[in-house]
Amino acid sequence: MAEVMIALRELKKTYGSADGEVHALRGVTLDIYKGEAVAVMGHSGSGKSTLLSIIGALNPPSAGTLEIDGINVYALSQERRADFRREYLGFVFQQFQLIPYLTALENVLLPLVTASLPGRRKRELAEQVLCRVGLAGKMNRLPGALSGGEQERVAIARAIVNAPPVLLADEPTGNLDSKTGEEIMTLFRKLNEDGQTVLMVTHNPDNTRYMGRTIVLKDGLLCQDKAEIRALAAGRGQRRGG
Amino acid sequence: MTLYHIAVSNLQRRRKKMLFLLLGLVVGVSTVIGLLTIVGAMRLELGDRIDEFGANIVIVPRAKGAALNYGGVVVSDVTFGVERLTEADLPKIDTIKDREGINIISPKIVGAVDTGGQKALLVGVETKREFTQKPWFSLREQAGLQPGAKPGSLSLLDVPADGLVAGSAAARTLGIGAGDSITLNGQPFRVFGVLNETGGREDGVLYANLAVAQRLLGRPGEFSMIEVSAYCNFCPVEEYAAQIAAVLPNARVTPLRQAALYREETIDKFASFGFALSAVVLLVAALMVLTTMLASVGERTREIGIFRAIGFRQAHIVRIIFLEAGLVSFLGGVLGYLSGSAAAWLAGPYLAQLQGTVALRFELILPAVLLSMSLAVIASIYPALKAARLDPAEALRFI
Numbered sequence: 001m002a003e004v005m006i007a008l009r010e011l012k013k014t015y016g017s018a019d020g021e022v023h024a025l026r027g028v029t030l031d032i033y034k035g036e037a038v039a040v041m042g043h044s045g046s047g048k049s050t051l052l053s054i055i056g057a058l059n060p061p062s063a064g065t066l067e068i069d070g071i072n073v074y075a076l077s078q079e080r081r082a083d084f085r086r087e088y089l090g091f092v093f094q095q096f097q098l099i100p101y102l103t104a105l106e107n108v109l110l111p112l113v114t115a116s117l118p119g120r121r122k123r124e125l126a127e128q129v130l131c132r133v134g135l136a137g138k139m140n141r142l143p144g145a146l147s148g149g150e151q152e153r154v155a156i157a158r159a160i161v162n163a164p165p166v167l168l169a170d171e172p173t174g175n176l177d178s179k180t181g182e183e184i185m186t187l188f189r190k191l192n193e194d195g196q197t198v199l200m201v202t203h204n205p206d207n208t209r210y211m212g213r214t215i216v217l218k219d220g221l222l223c224q225d226k227a228e229i230r231a232l233a234a235g236r237g238q239r240r241g242g
Numbered sequence: 243m244t245l246y247h248i249a250v251s252n253l254q255r256r257r258k259k260m261l262f263l264l265l266g267l268v269v270g271v272s273t274v275i276g277l278l279t280i281v282g283a284m285r286l287e288l289g290d291r292i293d294e295f296g297a298n299i300v301i302v303p304r305a306k307g308a309a310l311n312y313g314g315v316v317v318s319d320v321t322f323g324v325e326r327l328t329e330a331d332l333p334k335i336d337t338i339k340d341r342e343g344i345n346i347i348s349p350k351i352v353g354a355v356d357t358g359g360q361k362a363l364l365v366g367v368e369t370k371r372e373f374t375q376k377p378w379f380s381l382r383e384q385a386g387l388q389p390g391a392k393p394g395s396l397s398l399l400d401v402p403a404d405g406l407v408a409g410s411a412a413a414r415t416l417g418i419g420a421g422d423s424i425t426l427n428g429q430p431f432r433v434f435g436v437l438n439e440t441g442g443r444e445d446g447v448l449y450a451n452l453a454v455a456q457r458l459l460g461r462p463g464e465f466s467m468i469e470v471s472a473y474c475n476f477c478p479v480e481e482y483a484a485q486i487a488a489v490l491p492n493a494r495v496t497p498l499r500q501a502a503l504y505r506e507e508t509i510d511k512f513a514s515f516g517f518a519l520s521a522v523v524l525l526v527a528a529l530m531v532l533t534t535m536l537a538s539v540g541e542r543t544r545e546i547g548i549f550r551a552i553g554f555r556q557a558h559i560v561r562i563i564f565l566e567a568g569l570v571s572f573l574g575g576v577l578g579y580l581s582g583s584a585a586a587w588l589a590g591p592y593l594a595q596l597q598g599t600v601a602l603r604f605e606l607i608l609p610a611v612l613l614s615m616s617l618a619v620i621a622s623i624y625p626a627l628k629a630a631r632l633d634p635a636e637a638l639r640f641i
Contacts, residue, residue: 053635053638056551058550058551058634058635058638059633059635078556079555079556082550082553082554082555082556083555085551085552086552086554087553091551093548093551093638097544097548097638099545099548100255101251102248102251106243106247109243110243110548110549110552111553113243113244113558114553114554114555114558119243122243158552
C-alpha cells in the first residue's frame with residue numbers, strides 16, 4: 001500500500017466575524033498518498049482555499065491535526081514552519097503572484113535565497129527548472145514582459161526549484177485561455193509523474209482529467225455523495241470561486 | 243540572489259519614495275553636521291583668539307587684610323603683611339610645564355597719584371603688551387596727528403617715556419585731551435592719547451610706561467599685579483593658574499574665566515539651540531522613515547505573504563526591511579555629511595560671525611553615517627516587525 005504523504009484528521013477551521021462565527025471546515029479527515037495527484041473542487045465558500053492554506057502550513061486549524069510526511073506541521077514553531085514550507089512545499093498561487101521587480105530567473109531563485117547552497121549552484125538549479133518549463137530564452141525578463149501562460153510557468157518553476165515533495169496549486173489555470181491551461185496541466189501531470197505529490201484546488205472540471213483523484217468539499221465537509229462528485233467533475237452545477 | 247539583492251531591487255523600484263526618504267535623512271544629518279562643524283570652528287577660534295578676550299589669569303602679591311580693587315581684581319596694595327611681586331618673578335613663570343599655552347604676560351603697577359589738587363589712579367604698563375592683551379582699547383584722540391588723520395592702533399604705537407594714555411572718564415574729569423600737559427606727583431607728562439569709552443573701570447585710569455610709573459610711585463622693580471593670557475582648548479585655565487602658583491609662592495594666582503566663559507557660554511547657547519533644532523529635524527526625519535517604511539510594508543503585503551509562503555522566516559523579512567533602511571540611510575549619512583559640511587563652510591562665517599574659514603571635520607563622517615543609520619533602523623523597527631508578523635494566509639487572501 002502507498003505511503004501517506006498528507007494526513008488530515010478531523011480538521012476544523014472557524015473564523016470569527018462581527019456577524020458571528022463562520023465554520024469554513026467542519027471536520028475534514030483525508031489521506032493523500034505519496035505521488036498522488038488530487039483535485040479539490042467545490043462551490044464558492046465550500047472551504048477549498050482554507051483547506052489549501054492549512055495544508056500549506058500557512059493557516060493553523062481551529063482543531064484537528066495535519067501531518068505531512070509524518071511531521072505534525074502545526075506543532076512546529078512559526079520559524080520552523082517557515083523552514084518546513086521551504087523544504088516540503090511548493091506553492092503555485094492564483095494569479096501567479098510573481099514579484100514584479102524581479103526577473104523570471106530571480107523569481108525562481110527566491111525559494112533558494114535562504115538555502116545553504118553556493119550561489120552558482122542556486123543559479124544552475126533555477127536555470128534548469130526554467131528550461132524544464134520551457135522558458136529558457138526568457139529568464140531575464142520581468143514578469144510584466146511575459147504572457148499569462150509564461151508567468152504561470154515561472155510560478156511553477158519557482159514552486160519546484162527546491163524539489164519539494166508536495167506541490168500545492170490554487171486555481172492555476174484560472175487566468176489562462178483553454179489552450180495555455182492545457183499546457184500547464186500537462187506540465188503538472190509531468191511533475192506528478194516525476195514523483196511529486198500534487199494537490200490542486202480548481203473549479204475547472206477539465207483539469208480533473210489530469211489528476212488521479214478528485215475530492216469535493218461541501219459546506220466545510222468532504223462530500224460523500226458520488227452523484228454530486230460526478231456532476232461537479234463533469235462541469236454541472238459549477239460556480240466559480242471558493 | 244540574496245536578501246540584499248531583494249532589498250536593492252525594491253529600492254530601485256520605489257525610487258521616488260526612497261528619494262523622499264533620503265532627502266529627509268540628508269536634511270536631518272546635514273543640520274547636525276553643519277552645526278557641529280560651525281560650533282567646532284567657533285571653539286577653535288575661541289582658542290586661537292583668546293588674546294582678544296584679555297587676561298584670564300591674574301597674579302597679585304599674597305597679602306592679609308583689606309585691598310584695593312582694580313578691574314574687579316583685588317590689588318593688595320594697602321594691606322599689611324604684604325608679599326612682593328618683583329621683576330625676579332617674571333622668569334619663574336616661564337618655567338611652568340605648559341608655558342607654550344601662555345600668550346602674553348603683562349606686569350603692571352597701580353597707584354594713586356596727585357594731579358595738582360586732584361587724585362587719579364595711575365597704572366604703569368608695558369604698553370605694547372598691555373594694549374595687545376586688550377585689543378578693545380582704541381584711541382579716540384592721538385597727539386601730533388594731522389587734522390583728519392585717524393589715530394593708530396595702540397598695540398603698534400610707542401608711548402613716549404613722558405607720555406600718558408588717559409581713559410575717557412579720567413580725561414573728562416581732569417579736563418585733558420591729546421597733546422595736553424599734566425603733572426603727576428610733580429612730574430610733567432604729556433597726554434599721548436585718549437581712549438574711547440569702554441564702559442569698564444579702565445575709563446577712569448591713566449596709563450603710563452611701567453618703569454616710569456614704578457619710579458613715580460616709589461616702587462622700582464615692583465609690580466602690583468601681573469595679568470596673563472593663557473588658553474588651552476583641551477585643558478582648564480585653572481591648571482595654568484595652579485602651575486604658576488607653584489612657582490610663585492609669594493603670590494595669589496587667580497584664574498579669570500569671564501571673557502572666555504562668556505564666549506563659551508554664547509557658543510554653548512548657540513549649540514544648545516542648534517542641537518534642539520537638530521533634534522526636531524531628526525525627529526521629523528525619523529517620522530518620515532517610519533511613515534515611508536510603513537507605507538512600503540502596506541503596499542507590499544502580498545509580496546511579503548509570498549516570501550513567507552515560500553519559506554522566508556520572519557527574521558528574513560525583518561532583515562530585508564532593515565537592509566532597505568540601512569542602504570538608504572548609509573547614503574543619507576554620506577550625503578548629509580557632505581551637504582552639512584558644505585553648508586557650514588559656506589554659511590558658517592556669516593552665521594557665527596567667524597573671522598576665519600570653517601575647517602571641514604572629516605572625523606564626523608563616520609558619526610554622520612552612524613547617526614543616519616541608527617535613526618533609520620530604529621524608525622524601521624516597528625514597520626519591520628509589522629511586516630514580519632503579517633499573516634501570510636491573510637496577505638495572500640486565503641482568508
